[in-house]
Amino acid sequence: MDRDSTIIELCRQGHAAGFTRLVAAYQERVYRTAYAFVQNREDAQDLTQEVFLRTVRAIDSLDASRPLWPWLRRVTTNLALTLLKQRRGHLPLDHLPEAALVAEPASEPAWTLLDLRQALADLPPLWRVVVTLRHQEDLSYEEIARLTELPVGTVKTYLFRARRFLRARLAVQEE
Template identity: 35%
Template sequence: MRTLPPSSSTDQQLVAQVLGGDTAAFGHIVQRTEGLVAQLVFKMIRHPADRPDIAQEVYLKVFKNLASFKFQAKLSTWVGQVAYNTCLHYLEKKQLVLLDPAEAALDDAVETGRRAPPPLVADPAYDPESTLFSHDLASVLGAAIEDLPPLYRTLISLYHQQELSYEEIAQITSLPDGTVKNYLFRARKLLRQRLLARYQRDDL
């Protein structure tokens, strides 16, 4: 089967080509998804030495299970799901967690004794991105994101860097849409609190 140019091949065509024995077509799948896989692996796995092996394991699983892909989502979303689950298995094997309950409560603890924490819903008037994701704060923000719990920094990466929708993130992580929104809200809030605690408010 002749391989179409990667820019013109649909998900269905690439999958059919790979299943037909065209290994070059699988290379196109890797090219289309390696950015997403890299973000997931880098955000979920702290140890740099383990990341290449995990990324390789992801694509071995994708190749092995490609025939089971039913096109109920985009191919890239399915590959992202394989990557997420592979990283999750690694964390479980190492007895690590994506989000410690104590870490999840840190943002609420800041307000303890002064006022009740805000509800865990997306408030349209609350827009930390306009401040925290500005170009001038890129390096500061990047370092602060890396200090967040793995799940929080993964969700921020998928939403803000990969520009995935809530639905796509939910498919990748197997979390309900509402949970994705709430965790993203918590992640932004915790990120802002930590930045404000570390730097002068006028600097932000």
């Protein structure tokens, strides 16, 4: 039996060791994914807790022969999207600075990882979500569209605009 099926079976039988193993195996990954979306430590911690609570509640419906991470990622993404939609605290696409939509990439990057993290935090939430799913989780456009319930064309548009925004933001760091 592999790790995930062992975790699922232990949780189904009500063993505390199952939950302990579940959290130990996936807590960091769930937290990093949640944080990439919400850009706030407390919110990411809350989302991480909620993901594990929902996992335990749904344990009987999970297929023990399938890996847990895709299911956990979907729950994390859905919870993060719900939180972001509730906040509506992002710039509409037509209010982004024009320079952010037209800048060209620089030849030699002079920015740091901290600059990149800040630039990602400044993205509108849905743009940040699709960038994270594409580049951190390495999902296809179709998988991102399913997870976010956006049309594939919208996913591509958001990625294109987000990349341009990031290039522009990071180009400012080089000046």
